[in-house]
Amino acid sequence: MVCGQSSNTSPAVYSNINAGFGSIYGGLGGNLEVGIGHFSAYASTGYATRRVVDNIRIEPSVNWGVGLRYYFNLNNEVLYPRIGIGYGWITNYYNEAIGNQAYEQSVYGLLTHVGLQFYSTEGLVFNFDLGMGSKYTITNTADHPFFYTFYIRPNVGIGFDLTRIWNKSKEGKTIKNKEINPFGG
Numbered sequence: 001m002v003c004g005q006s007s008n009t010s011p012a013v014y015s016n017i018n019a020g021f022g023s024i025y026g027g028l029g030g031n032l033e034v035g036i037g038h039f040s041a042y043a044s045t046g047y048a049t050r051r052v053v054d055n056i057r058i059e060p061s062v063n064w065g066v067g068l069r070y071y072f073n074l075n076n077e078v079l080y081p082r083i084g085i086g087y088g089w090i091t092n093y094y095n096e097a098i099g100n101q102a103y104e105q106s107v108y109g110l111l112t113h114v115g116l117q118f119y120s121t122e123g124l125v126f127n128f129d130l131g132m133g134s135k136y137t138i139t140n141t142a143d144h145p146f147f148y149t150f151y152i153r154p155n156v157g158i159g160f161d162l163t164r165i166w167n168k169s170k171e172g173k174t175i176k177n178k179e180i181n182p183f184g185g
Contacts, residue, residue, distance in 0.1 A: 012036070012163070013034065013035070013036050013163075014034070014035055014036070014040075014161075014163045015032070015033060015034040015035070015161075015162040015163055016032075016033050016125045016159050016160060016161050016162055017030065017031070017032050017033075017159050017160055017162055018030060018031050018032075018033070018125060018127055018157040018158065018159030018160075019157060019158060019159065020127060020155060020156050020157025020158065020159075021155070021156060021157075022129070022131055022153055022154060022155025022156060022157075023065070023088075023089065023090050023091065023131035023153055023155060024042070024044060024065065024067070024084070024086065024111070024113055024129060024131055024155045024157075025044055025046045025155060025157060026044045026045050026046020026047070026048075026062075026063035026064055026065055026088070026089050027046040027047050027048035027049070027061075027063055027089070027092075028046055028047050028048070028049065029044060029045050029046020029047060029063070030044065030045065030159075031043060031044035031065075031157075032044075035069070035071075038070055038071050038072075038073070039068065039069070039070055039071075040068070040069045040071070041066070041067070041068055041069075042066070042067050042068075042069065042084075042086070043064075043065070043066050044064065044065045044066075044088065045062070045063065045064050045065075046062075046063050046064075046089070047060065047061070047062055047063070048060055048061045048063060048089075048091075048106075051092075053094045054094065054096060056094045056098075056100075058092050058093070058094055058105050059092070059105060060092075061089075061092055061105070061106045063088065063089030063106070064088050064089060065086050065087065065088020065089055065111070066086055066087060066088060067084050067085055067086020067087065067088070067111070068084060068085060068086070069082050069083065069084035070082065070083050070084070071117070077119075078118055078119050078120070079116060079117075079118055080117045080118075081114075081116055081117075082113075082114070082115055082116070082117055082129075083112070083114050084112065084113045084114075084129075085110065085112050085113075086110070086111050086112075086113075087108070087109070087110055087111070088108060088111065089106065089107070089108055090107045090108065090109055090111050090131075090133040090138065090151065091106075091107055091133075091151065091153070092105045092106050092107070093105065093107060093147065093148075095146040095147070095148075097146040098146050103143065103144075104140065104143040104144065107133070107138050107144055107147055108138065108139050108140075109137045109138030109139050110133070110137040111131050111132065111133045111137075112131070112132050112133075113129040113130060113131045113132065114129065114130055114132075115127060115128050115130060115155070116128050116129075119161060123160055123161040123164045124158065124159070124160060124161075125157075125158065125159040125160060125161055126157075126158055127155070127156065127157040127158070127159070128154075128155075128156055129154070129155040129156075130152055130153070130154060130155070131152070131153050131154075131155050132150070132151065132152045133148075133151040134148070134149060134150055134151060135147040135148060135149055136149075
């Protein structure tokens with residue numbers, strides 16, 4: 001959850017756990033996010049299933065990623081636009097230029113994302129992002145000469161605001177963090 005002001009002078013720490021699909025979830029997987037103010041860090045792990053593309057079998061893989069996010073303040077209690085950058089799994093792919101050659105199917109590198117996070121009064125977290133990568137930001141570029149110049153995929157997740165577990169409030173079922181103030185003043 002994007003954090004707000006408590007009665008002290010420093011912003012509250014917030015966290016959530018999410019399950020979803022897309023690059024920022026490692027395929028089909030989950031991530032844990034912890035932050036303070038406008039900034040958060042996340043770690044993800046997931047699984048990419050086996051697929052067949054043009055009679056080429058793309059093998060399954062277990063994947064990981066880490067990254068940072070920045071949340072924008074709209075003075076809204078439920079909607080938080082965000083941008084992020086991370087390092088980790090981008091995709092398992094096949095490009096017809098590869099033909100029948102053996103190649104490394106899993107691509108790792110820098111991935112950026114833009115999106116929205118929504119909070120419900122029940123503590124549910126909904127995430128919608130576009131993850132973007134490029135052949136210019138991947139590791140082992142020699143292993144991926146045919147990776148895409150620009151790669152974009154949707155990322156969708158649902159989770160729970162873990163902050164609610166340890167941050168019990170007199171407000172009941174209202175969202176705890178009503179404004180973003182990373183400076184605590």
